[in-house]
Amino acid sequence: MPVKTDELTDQLKHHLEAARAIAAQAEDQDRDFTDDERGQINEHMAKAKEAKAALEKARADGALRQAIADLGEGIAMAEPSGEKRTPSGLIVPDGAKTLGEHFTASPEYKALLETAPNGTFGKDHRVQSRPVGYKTLITGASDTSAGALVMDDRRGLMVGADAFQRPLVLRDVVTAGTTTSDSIEYVRMTGATNAAAPVAEATATSGSSGTKPESAMTWAKVTTPVRTIAHWLPLTKRALSDAAQVRTIIDSYLRYGLEEELEDQMIAGDGTGENFTGLANTSGVQAPTFTTETNLTRLRRGKTLVRTVGRSVANAYVMHPNDVEGLDLLTDNEARYYFGGPAGTIGGNTPLWNLPIVESEAVPSGTAYIGDWRKAILWDREQASVTMTDSHSDFFIRNMVAILAEMRAAFGIIQPNAFVKISLAAW
Template sequence: MSKLKMLQDSAQAAAKSAREIAEKAAAEGRSLTADEKSDYDQQMAKGRDLLEQIKTAKADAEVLDQAKSLAQDIGGHAVDDLVLQKSADNTEKRMKNLGLEVVSSPQFKSMLSPFKNADGSIHIPDRASVKSDPIKLKSLFTGGSGTSAGAFVVPEQTGIIEMLGRRTLTMRDLISVRRTSSDTVEYVRQTAHTNAAAAVPEAQSAAPIDGTTVTNVTGGLKPEGSWTFERVSTSVKTIAEWVPVTKRALADAAQLEDLIRDELEADLAEAEENQILNGDGVGENLTGILNTSGIQTQAFDTDIFTSVRKAITKARVIGRVVPNGVVLNPVDVERVDLARENGTTGRFLGAGPFTMGPRTLWGLPIVESEAIPEKTGLVGDFAKAVLWDREDATVTFSDSHADFFVRNLVAALGEERVAFGTTRPTAMVETTVAA
């Protein structure tokens, strides 16, 4: 079956399906339902698309017929396949008509005339030497040349701008987030607690002396506890980044401004997550959880599972919290997922590759973050880590930087202002999860 016949059959089938949908609704005296309308539109669109393909196929067939007719008029086998060829994927492509121009030239016909038989056929002896006079060729219009028909081919602008991938950010959703209207945040942290509570006997008195009512009282003394507090303050820090851009680029590319805003805000968010975990508190850096004085540590023990379990115990017994998550680098999460019984020949220790849903380790959600170093885990109650938003991430544009005004440049500046603190350091346990 020819390609044209297949297209015609498919188009007729689409038109028939659309007609049957409309006729059914008309016979029942009602309007098309939403599903019927969707099916009707789909079949009509398919039919219109096939109709355009049919028109193109017919036009190609006409060109092929004309070329074959011309080749028959010229005679010989030199032009049989010069008009069209089929590619490996069975699609037809037009070839250059250079061959037709050569065999139609007077020089080519003059070269063959000595070998022409009475019936019009041409026979060239095996050892004959054949040479034509120089053949002048007219300019050939080709779609592949930028100086020919290709100059009229206009590239289609899809509007797609594919940026590099971004890491998944998780820490802001895990910790506590509050707002502040000040540049300095203070909170009170308990540093020591002596629990002296005990059962106390009732006070008693001795026998009267010389008939008087004076007594010696014994017992009933209550024990005194001891609590110690400290005031902790943390300053609001600025996380910022800027990029230069020309005014012309902003004016010509409508989506460029939005793209710059999105990328700057994403850069700030990545920097923020890194600060929450790894900030060293030096200069304008936040003091991240892993660099907070007083957090607990758990050395590697046997494997990642044993190490994390012991960290959970420390958080419960010493930190006096119920841990609500374990933060791991994706490389270490992979180690958890691929752990098997008896090396690589046994079953997966975990849920395996076909289970959907959140990962857990000892009942705690596994939180993946690329900001935490490999072989390091963090177990704790993350409500005890607080981020205060002073100023949400904003992006502004200005030409007042350096000589940008006279150069028609603009500085796109993204910044946010935040403060961060671990209110109870012992609630966090830094854990080594690999040898």
């Protein structure tokens, strides 16, 4: 199996930084190295040279593989079982690294382990890691990017934390953005008047003859603060030495918990305190009143309102799973399913009025949203940050550590009337 260049780069960086730190300490104290320090520096430098040599070799191997792929461009070639190739023939990983895998492979986690004798944390060992952040995880739905936003729900027969988790999908439809600020200032379009009309040639040098009509657009400046979403879990010091267990805790609990709360905030955040202002509480979202229309008719009329009032093109419905079930089970007066029954249901991605349906428990049952979801933007300030410490409560004397995950983001709707809230009747 080819050696990963990013792992070798991390090793090289770690040993160089360790050697520099020892040298800097002696320089700050204006003294020569001690015998122990000299031995540590020589050891780090030797390992750095090994890592650099291996890195250069891996890069050369990668260049050869790319050259082979380029020579085979356009030629059908047999692939080993399980390999995945780009159109040019380059072999790529079958999936992305998870947040937990990135954390346990990080220099910060490796440096933390090196402080423990034999890689095991004793009861008196102090634990304080540097934060490990991953702003670059926000890259879209690519399956070759770290921390893909919406992961395939491939759970197999696993039982455990996943049993209490729901699929997270809203990131799949909104516009993804990034920011380096603590607040987002943007312009929201609240109205438009198109007065364009044919105009006759002017017949006089004064008065209104030949005057062109004036159109108008109404804008409002909106400031959205970046909010912090965070939570933590306890962990024993013995478990801290087990990278696989740490990955499981980060991926199955901490990362998922952040994303679930983020999805809830994008829809239902009420704008008070540290909450987002979600779609349900954004002023200007259309909310028509229906009385006798069936749910299918209401959903279709919502699509029209996005086009005629919002002057936009709807690209998805977002509905609670209970309402998607209601659609699946709709029958005509002869008990025939509208959407193909068990063999072809809405839940199986059959489009509704030529639009996809996104199921999300963030939307309350009995309510559906339709809109141009490209006009909803999620700005990521810090996608994920993981920190460990035993300096919490009485954790130090209990041989426990707290592992904290947090993210910072902001959410905004740049054109509220491009969305329609549809109240559904009982199925």
